[in-house]
Amino acid sequence: MSRELSYEAVMARKGEIMRTSVGIDYERYATGLLSFDYEGMLAGTGYDLETIRAIQDRTSVGNTPLVELRNLTALARSVSAPGKGARIFVKDEAANPSGSFKDRRASLSAHEAREKGYPGIAAATSGNYGAAVASQAAKAGLKCIIVQEAFDSRGIAQPEIAEKTRACEAYGAEVIRLSVGPELFYHFLIVLEETGFFNASLYTPYSILGIETLGHELSCQVREREGRFPDVVVATHAGGGNVTGTVRGLQKAGATDTRMVAASVDLAGLHMASDRDFNRKSFTTGHTGFSIPFSTWPDRADVPRNAARSLRYMDRFVTVTQGEVFYITQVLAEIEGMERGPAGNTSLVAAFALAQEMDEDRIIVVQETEYTGAGKHPLGQLNLAKEMGIRVERGDPVKNKPGEVIVIPEHPSQIRVAEVDLDRIRRSYIRNALRSLPPGEQPTGEDLAFLAAETKSTPNYVEEVIHGLGSEG
């Protein structure tokens, strides 16, 4: 390979490498300066819900149990006002082959890669998704490479990522472990170019369509059991795929009145590309370091048009603290007999708090669990946190400060959610969209309608925001 491998030279070839490795011509879906045909892009894959279900069924992905958490509901009711405390259910996605809902996202990419004759499949991911891609590649007989951000400059591995390294290698994948930094993407491009593998990006239409079955399944399971759809579904929110795919599935099942609440762990104050902060986060996903930037500008993803567009689909966005997630993880194990998470239990914390706002006969569904194991566990994370000089103590979780102190609640009544102002997120999204306009250009009518759909608002709202931005100078 004689191509130049400097950072600048490789990044300059990004568009070409992505086109070849994903096999989608994103340009053909452009409809305005900003707008593009989102539904057309998803439909352009040729996979409808029934086909996807059949593909996932062949590798035992999906059809996971829906579990009513009766003891956790009773605990929520013990700290609720009389008559409050909705029934809490969880979709036990840990029952998927590699232990998380990410198998749904990987399944279609692996299928597509094999159908199109790619020699292998690759993904840049440090999370459960790596294990999912590796597992699906094993089933499809494809070679697999996973690129992880795995250790800091002192060589200290984040324990949850170390467990994912082991899992990927167990499924027969090559794992490229890198130190901290966004240049992981640079090396990923080199690997794609060198191997000609399919890029199982988290943000392609394949990845998002694969999650639709989750929303569809859970709404049908609730209706079958209870005769109606759930009132609220809570999803742990990072890059936006989980929220996007789940709501699309709910809608396809007819559950159009079900509200989606996105929940993230608050990691305010920690820098996502910092070598120093890397091992002070105690969470590798489901946190605001991903969810805020991806909500306000989804197209920061590796592909030109991100298929995960969470702002279109969320009705409410809340954050919870690190200490609350570790607390609920322990509670889930000890009163429900389910050892899961921890990161995936972010939405469970939110559900525990939100259930207390709702009447007893309402239904709230946490739409995922994930497998647990050495390193990928509160013990592994909190032991590392202590080694890094972070204090761990019992108290009111409002005193939790990422990177300094993890506060484990003393009582379930201390579990609450903090609201993320969706209006602020929408304004921020619109500001970012306008920045992407070619110099001197104004958004067209088509663009305004697109921005309204993107922000789950109206063209009037978009125009008002744009007007306000103009007067801000």
Place this chain on the structure above:
Amino acid sequence: MADYAAKDTWVEIHRVLLDKGERAPQVPQDTREVPLEMKVKGFLLHEAALGDEVEIVTVAGRKIQGTLSAVNPSYDHLFGSPIPELSTIGREVREILRQGRREAS
């Protein structure tokens, strides 16, 4: 861990991908001051000692060169010691549930 490995042994290699001065412009200061490093495992293509420049073939079939950093590298991520701040949570919430049941009956 052995410091010498025969051909075909499962090993890990280490390589610097970007030196300090070559980091991307957007990385924060602390990250810019350290190199971007890579560790990859595979089967050794020739006998070597730790610290030697070697070539491996990965399970995906790629041939890569780097410094031999570990022979048959172990998985050493752990659960570790129990965390006292978590140890009493089960007892506490079970007591709350017991009280709730008493009040209800």
